[in-house]
Every structure is written in C-alpha cells, then in structure tokens.
Amino acid sequence: MGPATTGILDDLAAGLTGGRLVVAEASLEAYRHDFVPDPDAGRPLAAALVTSVEEVRHCLRWATRHRVPMVPRGAGTGLSGGATAVDGCLVLVLDAMTAISIDPTARVATVEPGALNIAVKEAAAAHGLHYPPDPGSFRISTIGGNIATNAGGLCCVKYGVTAAYVLGLDIVLADGRLLELGGSTIKDVAGLPLLPLFVGSEGTLGVVVGARLRLVPQPPPAATVVAVFSTTRAAGEAVVAIGRTCTPSLLELLDNRTINNVEDYRPSGLDRTAGALLIAQSDARGAAAAAEAETIAELCRAAGADEVHVSDDPEEGEALVEVRRMTGPAVEVRGALLPEDVGVPVDRLPDLLTAIEAVAAELDVEIPVVAHAGDGNVHPTIVYDPADVAMVARARVAFERILALALELDGTITGEHGVGRAKRSALAAQVGDDVLEVSRGIKAVLDPLGLLNPGVLL
Known part of the structure; x- marks a missing residue:
C-alpha cells in the first residue's frame, strides 16, 4: 500500500467512529464473499464498519470522490453473490446498525x-x-x-x-x-x-x-398437516389442488434426497423411503384452522398420499417447521454447493420437479430439492466435490439447465435470493434486452459512475 492509498484511507477512517476501518489483508478475507464462497471473489481495498447514517453518507461521498467501487454488506448470508467483493472496492458493512x-x-x-x-x-x-x-x-x-x-x-x-x-x-x-x-x-x-x-x-x-x-x-397457533408421497410429482399435484381450494399459511415440500440429508444430519423420524414430504399449516382463526387442515389432508389423500397426519398441537407443528428449516444445514455438510432459487407458476410445479430429477440423473450430480411449494418457489441445491474437475463441470451444466427449465415453464431464475453475480448472465433471457436497457438507464441516473455493487444484477 503506497503513500497515496494510505492518504485516501486516512481520509476515509477520519469519518468513522473509532476509525472502524479494516485494511489488513488477512482480516479482509472475511468480507470477500457471501454465504456461498466464490473462488473468483475480488480483494477489497478496505471494509468500513459503519454505525450511523452519517457514516454511510461519508463513505459514499468518499467512494465517489476517489472513484472507488462500493459493495454493501449486511450479515453476508446471501446465496447469489450479491455481497461478493470486487478488486479494489470498499465493502460497506452495515451489521452494527441494529436499532x-x-x-x-x-x-x-x-x-x-x-x-x-x-x-x-x-x-x-x-x-x-x-x-x-x-x-x-x-x-x-x-x-x-x-x-x-x-x-x-x-x-x-x-x-x-x-x-x-x-x-x-x-x-x-x-x-x-x-x-x-x-x-x-x-x-x-x-x-x-x-x-x-x-x-x-x-x-x-x-x-x-x-x-x-x-x-x-400475531396469528393464532397453526394446525399442521404432514403428507408422505411416493413421488415428487404426486406431491406437486397435491400442491396444485391445495392452491385451488385453500389458503395455507405454509406449504413446503422436501424430496427424498432432502429427507435423507435431514435424517443423516439430525435424525427426526422421517421416512427415508418417501419420494416427497409435504408440510402444510393453516393459521385461520378459531375452528376454521382445523377445518382447513382437514381439507388439505383430504386433497393430499386424493392426490395419492401414502400417509397423512393432522395435528393441532403447536409444539408438534413447530417441530415439523424446524425439520424444514434444518434442510439448509443438512445440505451444507454434503460438500460445495451451487444453490438455486427458481420459481414457476404453481400449476407447472410438478413438471419442474420431474425435470430437475431428470437433470440430476443424466448428469450424475446430487440435487436435493426443497420448495416453498405453495407459491412455486423451488430451491434445488447442486452438491459437488470442488476437487473433482469433471464433477465441477457437470454441476455448472446442471445449474444452467435448471435456470433454463424454469424459463421454459414460464417461470423465473430467482424467486427470492436475487440475481446477484451468480445468475446475471441468465437475466436477459428472462426479461429481454429492452428491459435491461431501461434498467441500466435508471441505474445511470442514480449511480452515474457505476460504483454501487458493480457486476451485480444489471
């Protein structure tokens, strides 16, 4: 770091409480990527640990004055590379602003x-x-x-x-x-x-x-339905039927690979032979919750569920929701990950689930699937060994295939994780060149130097 760089960083640190500026290369490693490590992540110039609105304004004025790209960062839990650093950037760390x-x-x-x-x-x-x-x-x-x-x-x-x-x-x-x-x-x-x-x-x-x-x-305690299916398609068909009839407060799907991942990670008594598991809840008030739960149960049976259980015990319901939340940690221990976040119209959900299974089989990669099934938002996670070059290549192909599948089914490349850097190349295929041009025009008005999170989204 030369004298000129030291001088501009001193200027930056002067506007931060207690000089909360990270510049040591070893310390900056923690600010290079979000939850999914990116081997191509850049190396920041510094990280500013801001504590107030005025400090944020100071940092952005400084970045504009010195033409330094700026990457905002919260807790770093993103899954699409939205907080991945670029070379020479300032990482603006906002996690101390918690009021x-x-x-x-x-x-x-x-x-x-x-x-x-x-x-x-x-x-x-x-x-x-x-x-x-x-x-x-x-x-x-x-x-x-x-x-x-x-x-x-x-x-x-x-x-x-x-x-x-x-x-x-x-x-x-x-x-x-x-x-x-x-x-x-x-x-x-x-x-x-x-x-x-x-x-x-x-x-x-x-x-x-x-x-x-x-x-x-605050919603009342929910009634819970758990249904076991022999195939993901049957579970997907049940989701379509439920959506035409009910308004569940939760409707989640776990495929067979995910069920087994959870059982390996923390045994929860799930049926390892099940093709798919649906967890549904109704938080309607009064007797309506139990009635809606029974309707959901009947629709699952009509769609071919092998087993259906209904409970109005809040503790049992919360335990099942925790099983769903456990799917993330359970897959993280399997290897390196390429997490997906595609969405389709709910009536196309069975087709997407079946197609993802075919991709996994054809490319010989592990792709456990969980889904916010009630709104068609599906999270396939491609698991691979980073030391296996051939497997890495197949994993990348699977990632791109699943994005394309979602678009073929009139869906989206991201339902809730964002485009980030991971899916930027696929955005034009969904929104078209004209939308991208208008979007970039808006960014040019608000960020004419292109300093805010370069390489993300647009």
Missing part, C-alpha cells in the same frame, strides 16, 4: 438495516404483533439484506414477500444524498413510486439505511 423501534398503535417497526429479521419479529411479538417475512435465514439475515433481495420465506404463500411490508425507506445514493421515501401510512401515492424501485435492487441503486415496516396482528 429497532416499535409503534404498537400504528403497527409500524422503524428499523436500521443491520437489525436481524428475528430481532424484528421478537420486538413486534412483545407488543402482540408480527412481522411475517421469514426467509430460511431469518435467525441470521438482516432486514437490509432482506429488502435488498425482496426476501420471501416459508409463510409468503399467504402473507407475501418483503415488499408487502415496506412502508418507507431511507436510502443513501452513490453521491451521499439521503432520500426519505414513503412513510408510515398504508396508502401513499404522492409522486413517482420510487420506493418499490429500491426493494429488490440488490444494492445497485442505493444503500438502505432505515426502514418503516408494516406489522400485523
């Missing part, structure tokens, strides 16, 4: 971007309220990251994704300007609808430094 304030009368949470999803849920629950978005990483992911990717989760089949709960945002642009968008009202149509533009923009248009989130009444 949460609840207005129980207005049913609004005012939060900083580093607040964990679970912390917002717990703060709301203390007032008898609920923040519904619940990505699988809800215990470790930040609200800022959830907003950046428009995260969904297990309950969005009924409650929707993050965008449905964002009432207002504070955004710092690349030049350090602070935009205050929206507010705390349910309805607000004043001016151009800029607020939705930033939800799901993956840090490419501005940095989220605050949010006002809509809260809802």
Whole structure:
C-alpha cells in the first residue's frame, strides 16, 4: 500500500467512529464473499464498519470522490453473490446498525438495516404483533439484506414477500444524498413510486439505511398437516389442488434426497423411503384452522398420499417447521454447493420437479430439492466435490439447465435470493434486452459512475 492509498484511507477512517476501518489483508478475507464462497471473489481495498447514517453518507461521498467501487454488506448470508467483493472496492458493512423501534398503535417497526429479521419479529411479538417475512435465514439475515433481495420465506404463500411490508425507506445514493421515501401510512401515492424501485435492487441503486415496516396482528397457533408421497410429482399435484381450494399459511415440500440429508444430519423420524414430504399449516382463526387442515389432508389423500397426519398441537407443528428449516444445514455438510432459487407458476410445479430429477440423473450430480411449494418457489441445491474437475463441470451444466427449465415453464431464475453475480448472465433471457436497457438507464441516473455493487444484477 503506497503513500497515496494510505492518504485516501486516512481520509476515509477520519469519518468513522473509532476509525472502524479494516485494511489488513488477512482480516479482509472475511468480507470477500457471501454465504456461498466464490473462488473468483475480488480483494477489497478496505471494509468500513459503519454505525450511523452519517457514516454511510461519508463513505459514499468518499467512494465517489476517489472513484472507488462500493459493495454493501449486511450479515453476508446471501446465496447469489450479491455481497461478493470486487478488486479494489470498499465493502460497506452495515451489521452494527441494529436499532429497532416499535409503534404498537400504528403497527409500524422503524428499523436500521443491520437489525436481524428475528430481532424484528421478537420486538413486534412483545407488543402482540408480527412481522411475517421469514426467509430460511431469518435467525441470521438482516432486514437490509432482506429488502435488498425482496426476501420471501416459508409463510409468503399467504402473507407475501418483503415488499408487502415496506412502508418507507431511507436510502443513501452513490453521491451521499439521503432520500426519505414513503412513510408510515398504508396508502401513499404522492409522486413517482420510487420506493418499490429500491426493494429488490440488490444494492445497485442505493444503500438502505432505515426502514418503516408494516406489522400485523400475531396469528393464532397453526394446525399442521404432514403428507408422505411416493413421488415428487404426486406431491406437486397435491400442491396444485391445495392452491385451488385453500389458503395455507405454509406449504413446503422436501424430496427424498432432502429427507435423507435431514435424517443423516439430525435424525427426526422421517421416512427415508418417501419420494416427497409435504408440510402444510393453516393459521385461520378459531375452528376454521382445523377445518382447513382437514381439507388439505383430504386433497393430499386424493392426490395419492401414502400417509397423512393432522395435528393441532403447536409444539408438534413447530417441530415439523424446524425439520424444514434444518434442510439448509443438512445440505451444507454434503460438500460445495451451487444453490438455486427458481420459481414457476404453481400449476407447472410438478413438471419442474420431474425435470430437475431428470437433470440430476443424466448428469450424475446430487440435487436435493426443497420448495416453498405453495407459491412455486423451488430451491434445488447442486452438491459437488470442488476437487473433482469433471464433477465441477457437470454441476455448472446442471445449474444452467435448471435456470433454463424454469424459463421454459414460464417461470423465473430467482424467486427470492436475487440475481446477484451468480445468475446475471441468465437475466436477459428472462426479461429481454429492452428491459435491461431501461434498467441500466435508471441505474445511470442514480449511480452515474457505476460504483454501487458493480457486476451485480444489471
């Protein structure tokens, strides 16, 4: 590091509380990639551990002045390379900004971007309220990251994704300007609808430094249905039938490989011979929950389920939901991963599940599948040995094939994880060149130097 570099970094550190600037190469290693390591991740110039809005503004003004690319980062739990560093960048680390304030009368949470999803849920629950978005990483992911990717989760089949709960945002642009968008009202149509533009923009248009989130009444304990099927197609057909008839608060699918991964990781009494497992819940109020659960059970039987169990015991229901949440850790120990996040119209779900099985068999790769089945969002995870060159090549082919399959079935390359860097090359195939051109035009207005998260999304 030469004198000139040292000088501009001293300028950066001067605007940070306690000089919270990481510059040592060994320490910067932790800020090079998100949850899925990228061997091509760049090497940052520095990481700024910001603690306030003014520090964020200082960092972006500094980056603009010195033409330094900037990568925003929360907890680093992303799965699509959205927080992967580029050479010479400043990593803007927001996880120390964790303030949460609840207005129980207005049913609004005012939060900083580093607040964990679970912390917002717990703060709301203390007032008898609920923040519904619940990505699988809800215990470790930040609200800022959830907003950046428009995260969904297990309950969005009924409650929707993050965008449905964002009432207002504070955004710092690349030049350090602070935009205050929206507010705390349910309805607000004043001016151009800029607020939705930033939800799901993956840090490419501005940095989220605050949010006002809509809260809802705490739902009652759910009734739970568990159904065992001999094939994933049969389970998928059950999902289609359920969606035509019911509004479950949760409808998740685990395939045979995933069931066995969970049993290997933490034995839970699952049937290792099952082709697929459906876990459904209804949190309708009063007797309606039990009635809806029975309807779901009947629809599963009609679709060919081998076994169906219904329970109104909240502890038993929560234990089954934890089985679903355990699928992530259970696959992580299998090897290196290429996680997918495709979505299709729910009626095409059986076709997608069958096609993914065919890809796994043809390419001889392990692809366990879990799905937010009720909304057609499927998470195939390609497992491979990074030391096996041929297997790495087959894994990459499988990754691209699954993206193409989703598009062939009128779906999307990402339902909730974001495009990041991992899927950027496939975006044009979904949205088209004209949409990309308009999108890049918008970015050019907000980030004319192209410094915000370069290489992500657009």
